[in-house]
Amino acid sequence: MSVPVFKVRRVEAVQGTLDELGTPLRDVTFVVFDLETTGGSAAEHAITEIGAVKVRGGEVLGEFATLVDPGGPIPPFISVLTGITDAMVMAAPKMPEVLPAFLEFAAGATLVAHNAPFDMGFLKAACAAGGYPPPANPVVDTADLARRVLTRDETPNCKLATLARLFRSVTDPCHRALSDAKATVDVLHGLIGRVGSYGVHTLEDLRSFVRAPTPEQQRKRHLAQSVPGAPGVYVFEDAKGEALYIGKSSNLRNRVRSYFTASETRPRVREMVGIAESVRSIVCATALEAEVRELRMIGAAKPRYNKRSRFPERVVWLKLTDEPFPRLSVVRDLKDDHGTYLGPFSSSRLADEARAALHEAIPLRQCTQRLSPRVRRSACTLAGLGRCGAPCEGRESEGDYSRHVESARHAMERDPEVVVSAIETRMRRLSAEQRYEEAAVDRDRLAAYVRTAARMQRLRSLTAIPQMVAAAPAFDGGWDIHVVRHGRLAAAGVMPRGAHPVPYVDALVATAETVSPGPGPIPAASAEETECVLRWLEAPGVRLVRVDGTWSLPAYGAGRLRARMERAYQGLPGHQPREGKPLR
Structure with a gap:
């Protein structure tokens, strides 16, 4: 028997340093990657571009970038968003050719992506289609990591562009795979610098540090003891009895208890738990009553730790005025004055975008003066451009102008096809001329208009x-x-x-x-x-x-057009909706 064999095992009895308990972050090889796709569903859409950067210890070891032929046409909205056109991918390799090279590039590394579930979903689908096993690499999601490390005081959201500005990235994310991957590298390094103060020094720490409850969470578990196991609303209150956070649940006891366990990882909520001194519960008859009561209480109390529903009174509307020559006006109040309303919008900017979409399709006057058949004014530039019939100079009678008004009213309340057709025609022309930024502006206008019209028509079906x-x-x-x-x-x-x-x-x-x-x-x-x-x-x-009464929706309403846009954009990373459900 060889004695040295047993002597080597004595090393295991020596207490290791913190770095020896896991893989130090400085020694971890990260492959930070980003995908561009033809849509949001990995089952229905395809990858159009892969970009990746391999880094270790802050040093770039290599890059991987290629366009990918998706095997079908790229939707116009996607081309506007990413700048990737059918012509660009025509000569690009297909995914079966690209995938082996990317898997080799990422072999043995920790994969990093911003909104990793999206990118990993497409990567796993590509592996399944090509007969490869799903990647077994560890995965780090910088979006999830940012939500757990950063507070709302530091950043209003955790979009890639926002975090790139926060951490002074040398690369601006622009919806191209390699650029977005490079920006994500800078965000990753910035976040690693932040988590060091939490005692995170290894890859294992990085992936698990948020799962441990804080001392404040452990100390205040007693606040959930008297909460009933029934549907209702719960209110976290401070020492003065003021509401910090209001929520609802079908089982109050289980939901409130979760705030004091490892499952609650949101930094802002953990901060709220540290301030809370009591939890008040309001039992409701049904889950729907609890949901509605929560909304009403948040709107009334405006707790500082609730992110949504705090200011329902701040919404704005787009109004088609009731006057001899009606115009579109952004207003805050609804009045019983026979005007036609479109909304609600969460901001005046969104209402302006929807108004611009309507003006693109329908030549309503855009001046703000009050007109009548007896009041004449000089025509503006829009009349010379053919964008207005110049009723101010008497070139268009009240009867002729009323046709535009009825067209606008019909587009706002029933069928928006005239607006969608006009905007999409303009977008196609701009895309063909490679004027993508202008086309993106039109895309936002169309999204604001269609989304809000569909929402309003759905609401009116019940409120009537x-x-x-x-x-x-x-x-x-x-x-x-x-x-x-x-x-x-x-x-x-x-x-x-x-x-x-x-x-x-x-x-x-x-x-x-x-x-x-x-x-x-x-x-x-x-x-x-x-x-x-x-x-x-x-x-x-x-x-x-x-x-x-009758519960119904318009047969040719905006809902059918919204569904088409949602299918094209839903789930794409880094593009949160401005209003309602995501387009991307």
């Missing part, structure tokens, strides 16, 4: 109904029953299993809140509340009990 009673099966065999008036939840109750429905429905209707509708498309509740009610009504198993 004076009263609706609907029921859904509950878990215990009973029924959750709700009374909705003009889109506002007026009453909620639970009918026990086996009970006769008529007395319960009659009693709930009799005790429901009296709702007096106001003007506009959402006359009795916020848009978010009506959307909550709509989601519940459209859920499987919900049955309509009573409906006063």
